[in-house]
Amino acid sequence: MNNKPLILISNDDGITAPGIRVLVDCMKKLGTVVVVAPDSPQSGMGHAITINESLRLDESDYFGPDVLAYQCSGTPADCVKLALDKVLDRKPDLLVSGINHGSNSSVNVIYSGTMSAAMEGAIDGLQAIGFSLLDYSLDADFTTAAEVVSKVAAKVLDKKLPSDCLLNVNIPKVPLSELKGIKICRQAKAKWVEKFDEREDPYGRKYFWLTGEFVNMDNGEDTDEWALKHGYASVVPVQFDLTAHHVIGNLNSWNLNE
Amino acid sequence: MNNKPLILISNDDGITAPGIRVLVDCMKKLGTVVVVAPDSPQSGMGHAITINESLRLDESDYFGPDVLAYQCSGTPADCVKLALDKVLDRKPDLLVSGINHGSNSSVNVIYSGTMSAAMEGAIDGLQAIGFSLLDYSLDADFTTAAEVVSKVAAKVLDKKLPSDCLLNVNIPKVPLSELKGIKICRQAKAKWVEKFDEREDPYGRKYFWLTGEFVNMDNGEDTDEWALKHGYASVVPVQFDLTAHHVIGNLNSWNLNE
Numbered sequence: 329m330n331n332k333p334l335i336l337i338s339n340d341d342g343i344t345a346p347g348i349r350v351l352v353d354c355m356k357k358l359g360t361v362v363v364v365a366p367d368s369p370q371s372g373m374g375h376a377i378t379i380n381e382s383l384r385l386d387e388s389d390y391f392g393p394d395v396l397a398y399q400c401s402g403t404p405a406d407c408v409k410l411a412l413d414k415v416l417d418r419k420p421d422l423l424v425s426g427i428n429h430g431s432n433s434s435v436n437v438i439y440s441g442t443m444s445a446a447m448e449g450a451i452d453g454l455q456a457i458g459f460s461l462l463d464y465s466l467d468a469d470f471t472t473a474a475e476v477v478s479k480v481a482a483k484v485l486d487k488k489l490p491s492d493c494l495l496n497v498n499i500p501k502v503p504l505s506e507l508k509g510i511k512i513c514r515q516a517k518a519k520w521v522e523k524f525d526e527r528e529d530p531y532g533r534k535y536f537w538l539t540g541e542f543v544n545m546d547n548g549e550d551t552d553e554w555a556l557k558h559g560y561a562s563v564v565p566v567q568f569d570l571t572a573h574h575v576i577g578n579l580n581s582w583n584l585n586e
Numbered sequence: 587m588n589n590k591p592l593i594l595i596s597n598d599d600g601i602t603a604p605g606i607r608v609l610v611d612c613m614k615k616l617g618t619v620v621v622v623a624p625d626s627p628q629s630g631m632g633h634a635i636t637i638n639e640s641l642r643l644d645e646s647d648y649f650g651p652d653v654l655a656y657q658c659s660g661t662p663a664d665c666v667k668l669a670l671d672k673v674l675d676r677k678p679d680l681l682v683s684g685i686n687h688g689s690n691s692s693v694n695v696i697y698s699g700t701m702s703a704a705m706e707g708a709i710d711g712l713q714a715i716g717f718s719l720l721d722y723s724l725d726a727d728f729t730t731a732a733e734v735v736s737k738v739a740a741k742v743l744d745k746k747l748p749s750d751c752l753l754n755v756n757i758p759k760v761p762l763s764e765l766k767g768i769k770i771c772r773q774a775k776a777k778w779v780e781k782f783d784e785r786e787d788p789y790g791r792k793y794f795w796l797t798g799e800f801v802n803m804d805n806g807e808d809t810d811e812w813a814l815k816h817g818y819a820s821v822v823p824v825q826f827d828l829t830a831h832h833v834i835g836n837l838n839s840w841n842l843n844e
Contacts, residue, residue, distance in 0.1 A: 374663070375632030375696050382785070382793040405632070405697075410794065413780040435709060437828055438633050439663075451693060451777050479842060487840050493830040510842040514829040519709050522671040527640070535640040536668065565830035565837060570695055571772040572751040572825035579823060582745050584737065584768040 333359030333421035333485055336411055336449070340370040340404045340428065340441025343390055343397070347427035350470040351459065352391050354478045355424060358485060362420070363388075363397035364411035370403050371430075375444040377409070378402045385410055404445035412452060422485055423449035426459035427473050429466070433498045433552040433562060434518040434544070443496055443566070450494035451568055455484055457495040462556060472507050473499040476561045479510065489565075496564040500556045508559040515564050516551035518544040591617030591679035591743055594669055594707070598628040598662045598686065598699025601648055601655070605685035608728040609717065610649050612736045613682060616743060620678070621646075621655035622669035628661050629688070633702040635667070636660045643668055662703035670710060680743055681707035684717035685731050687724070691756045691810040691820060692776040692802070701754055701824070708752035709826055713742055715753040720814060730765050731757040734819045737768065747823075754822040758814045766817040773822050774809035776802040 335355045339348045343365040355361045364385075384401040391397050398415060400407045404425065412419075425445040432440040446458035457480060461473045476499050489495065496515075500507070520540040527535055544553050552562035593613045597606040601623040613619045622643075642659040649655050656673060658665045662683065670677075683703040690698040704716035715738060719731045734757050747753065754773075758765070778798040785793055802811050810820035 369638070372635045372637040373632070374634040374702065376634045377630045377632070377697055377796060379630040379796055380627070382795050383782075384791075384793055406796065409780045409796065409798075410782060413782050414784070414794065435826065438705065438709070438826060439635055444632065447696065451696070483840055483842055490830075490833055490836070493833050496828075512834055512837045512842070514831065514834065515827050517827070522667045524641075524668060524671050526672070533642075535642055536672065537640050538635060538637055538664065538667065540667075563837065563842065564828075565833035566828045567830035567833075568693065568696060568828075569773050569775070570754075570822075570824045570826075570828070572748075572823035573772065575748055575751050575823035575825075576770055576772065578748070579770045579821065582741055584741055584770070584821065 334418065335359045335361050336420040336423045337361060337363045338365050338404055338407045338425050338445040340373060342366050342369045343388060343399045345429060346466060347429050350474055351424060351427050351477060352395060354474050358481060361395050362416060363391060363395060364400055364407045364415055366404060366407060367399040367401055370441045372439055373403045373441040374439050375405055376403045377405050383410065404441040405448045408445050408448040420454060422481065423454045423456040424459065424481060427470060427477065428460035429468060430460065430464045431462045431498055432458060432460040432496060433556055434516040437496055437515065437566060446494050447568055453491060455489055457481060457484060457497060459497045461499045463501045472502060472504045475504055476510060480563065492569065493565045493567050496566045497561060498552060498556055499561045500559055502559055506559055511555040511560040511562055513552040513555050513562045513564050514550055516544055516553035517546040518542060518553060592676065593617045593619050594678040594681045595619060595621045596623050596662055596665045596683050596703040598631060600624050600627045601646060601657045603687060604724060605687050608732055609682060609685050609735060610653060612732050616739060619653050620674060621649060621653060622658055622665045622673055624662060624665060625657040625659055628699045630697055631661045631699040632697050633663055634661045635663050641668065662699040663706045666703050666706040678712060680739065681712045681714040682739060685728060685735065686718035687726060688718065688722045689720045689756055690716060690718040690754060691814055692774040695754055695773065695824060704752050705826055711749060713747055715739060715742060715755060717755045719757045721759045730760060730762045733762055734768060750827065751823045751825050754824045755819060756810060756814055757819045758817055760817055764817055769813040769818040769820055771810040771813050771820045771822050772808055774802055774811035775804040776800060776811060
């Protein structure tokens with residue numbers, strides 16, 4: 329009988345991304361690892377699920393003989409749904425997603441495939457964490473990230489999150505010696521200002537590439553943006569009840585039934 | 587000089603879906619309408635954005651000569667981003683999305699392309715509403731929905747929502763004479779229990795279709811699920827700050843830096 333924690337791993341950069349390999353190595357020290365990850369990059373997929381196409385799920389030996397791994401043709405949320413229904417024979421003790429190549433801080437949580445995998449698990453009652461490193465490059469140095477990942481995951485396994493939330497963990501691009509610590513934060517108020525790059529194809533038809541500028545509108549020192557800018561890893565507890573409870577009273581005063 | 591409100595319309599069922607035509611007809615009575623909608627159905631796309639492909643945006647005469655309309659190759663969130671950057675010459679007074687063919691109540695808000703279009707606008711500071719009818723069929727009767735849509739949209743134009751929220755409006759499948767009213771609600775605690783349908787292709791390889799059962803775990807009489815079941819249209823104020831503020835104190839007591 330195996331009493332080690334069962335840890336499910338997914339991501340949105342795809343099963344061959346360096347970040348998920350680091351995550352697997354960290355989690356192997358904490359429990360029995362099972363990977364179900366997309367077979368191709370899914371960045372920016374938000375909380376998409378696949379309902380108009382069928383899905384493939386194929387076993388993979390990518391992480392060696394001691395890690396059960398599957399690659400899936402769907403989105404990160406699809407991966408978690410398939411893992412829970414078709415791969416695992418019991419509820420995992422922890423779901424971790426990442427390590428994403430690039431930030432999922434602030435409003436990026438909304439667009440994040442990494443976080444959607446974690447949120448899918450949390451909705452289903454799992455302990456869940458999404459990890460992201462503020463470095464897009466494929467040969468990013470994950471040393472600092474690995475330290476933070478191991479610490480936060482071990483703590484969640486020990487302490488347990490409330491059932492109505494998950495964690496969004498972002499790690500700054502700094503050497504481990506310069507990491508100031510791990511800081512519990514709120515999501516900064518920020519947005520992307522779109523600037524589409526307009527081009528013309530060889531046939532004279534216009535097309536567009538999405539680009540944009542990230543604008544932080546929040547001066548608070550308790551935000552994830554502040555923490556990351558000042559050398560801390562940020563940990564934001566995230567909820568999936570999106571109700572703006574504080575607005576309900578106001579709306580009731582509108583008398584919508586008049 | 588045109589002083590009528592400028593109203594941007596999008597959806598996730600695509601520009602040819604009956605639901606968006608009803609929405610256009612309702613909004614034409616309230617202001618000047620501009621449509622930017624996907625050129626094909628995008629249900630279940632969550633808050634996906636297109637970052638690895640370019641986007642097409644083509645003018646459409648689908649709604650006749652008095653409605654400026656575009657079809658876009660991207661997701662609902664892409665449509666709103668393109669509309670704000672490339673189509674409109676000023677900020678719209680209102681963004682409406684839908685009318686979706688099928689429910690976006692409760693936890694469905696997370697997977698909803700309809701709501702992602704509205705949320706994209708709200709993040710950018712717009713007044714925004716997503717509308718959904720609890721009827722998947724293409725020949726659904728939108729009479730009741732049209733009544734609710736017109737009432738809620740007019741009220742939002744008049745009263746204005748706080749800048750940190752948008753509305754998720756769902757309409758039950760009942761004749762107008764049986765509609766009990768419009769009810770301000772919170773998002774019910776619910777989830778989908780996955781049941782993947784497993785099949786074998788002609789070459790002996792397995793593939794999967796996502797199906798599932800919606801499970802409402804919430805007995806509250808102040809939820810959207812309760813309202814819809816009892817013949818009310820539900821209005822949930824939705825926020826895009828996902829921080830679980832009530833958990834921050836608890837997490838700080840974990841001493842993650844030890």
